[in-house]
Amino acid sequence: MKIASFNVNSINARLPRILDWFDKARPDVCVLQEIKCVDEKFPAGEFEDRGYNVCVHGQKTYNGVALLSKHPFEEPRKGLPLLQDGDDADDHSRYIEAVIMPPGAKVIRVVGIYAPNGNPAPGPKFDYKLKWLKRLKKRVAELLAYEEALIVCGDFNVIPQAEDVYDPKAWSSDALFLPESRAAFRQILNLGLTDAIRQIHPAKTLYTFWDYQAGAWEKDNGIRIDHLLLSPQAADRLKDAGVDRAERGPGKTDVKPSDHVPVWAELA
DNA sequence: ATGCCTGCGGTTCGCAGA
Numbered sequence: 001m002k003i004a005s006f007n008v009n010s011i012n013a014r015l016p017r018i019l020d021w022f023d024k025a026r027p028d029v030c031v032l033q034e035i036k037c038v039d040e041k042f043p044a045g046e047f048e049d050r051g052y053n054v055c056v057h058g059q060k061t062y063n064g065v066a067l068l069s070k071h072p073f074e075e076p077r078k079g080l081p082l083l084q085d086g087d088d089a090d091d092h093s094r095y096i097e098a099v100i101m102p103p104g105a106k107v108i109r110v111v112g113i114y115a116p117n118g119n120p121a122p123g124p125k126f127d128y129k130l131k132w133l134k135r136l137k138k139r140v141a142e143l144l145a146y147e148e149a150l151i152v153c154g155d156f157n158v159i160p161q162a163e164d165v166y167d168p169k170a171w172s173s174d175a176l177f178l179p180e181s182r183a184a185f186r187q188i189l190n191l192g193l194t195d196a197i198r199q200i201h202p203a204k205t206l207y208t209f210w211d212y213q214a215g216a217w218e219k220d221n222g223i224r225i226d227h228l229l230l231s232p233q234a235a236d237r238l239k240d241a242g243v244d245r246a247e248r249g250p251g252k253t254d255v256k257p258s259d260h261v262p263v264w265a266e267l268a
Numbered sequence: 269a270t271g272c273c274t275g276c277g278g279t280t281c282g283c284a285g286a
Contacts, residue, residue, distance in 0.1 A: 009274075009275070009285085010274090010275055010276080013274085013275060013276090034275095034285085036275070036276070060276090060277090061275085061276050061277065061283090061284090062276085062283090062284070062285090117284080117285060117286055118286090119284095119285085119286065157285095157286070171286095174286070175286080176286060209286070211272090211273075211285090211286065212272085212273035212274055212285095213271075213272040213273045213274090214271085214272050214273085215272085216272095216273095223286080225286080256273095256274075256275095259273090259274080259285085259286080
């Protein structure tokens, strides 16, 4: 079973390219981030025509996530729970979850996330990012208690290690690479998750994002911020994982690429 | 040091992204 994650930076601005990629990559399940549209504007029919069941947690202009699955799914959930009752409501669409039920094959729960960027740091946006990651940690801990196959994937907006950024010094004060962000990410990993990309490619430079500005793609000034994290039961099934780097380059049409590329994991 | 580029909403620019 192939599970992918792709921050598309607007589903509707990028649809022909995204569909081209789906026709090549043919993931069983894919979570999308930054769809930048409300549910009614999501081009569900294009994916249904390709055999996907569609679950959308949209938002006007910003954010928005979706989950596409060739197999039936159960227990869909939209939105990340608050830490405690009485906390301010979170109106950003950044979390989606479902249990994938492939007929005659093993079940897996898929969580798709779009973590807040957090810049500028320090500031309220950075506080929101750290609190959001804390909420994610709590949700993941709850799900891990089931001791079942689980994959938490998406745009974490965290550069885990210096080897995941072309110039660590240049990013040292950025919300994506600050020690607090990396610690929050590490705390989620330390619940017992395996980074699928790093498990398969331990020492490789593998970026998933290149800024549109300053020729970042041409200079390979990239960062690795899109991740696929596996519970022990899922990690035992891991066969392969990768980054579809070519999607950052020119496509068949003149539609511009996203600034992120798809990441994927193949499980038995 | 700052902006570079891109998408969106909605109007000819501001916000957000990372």
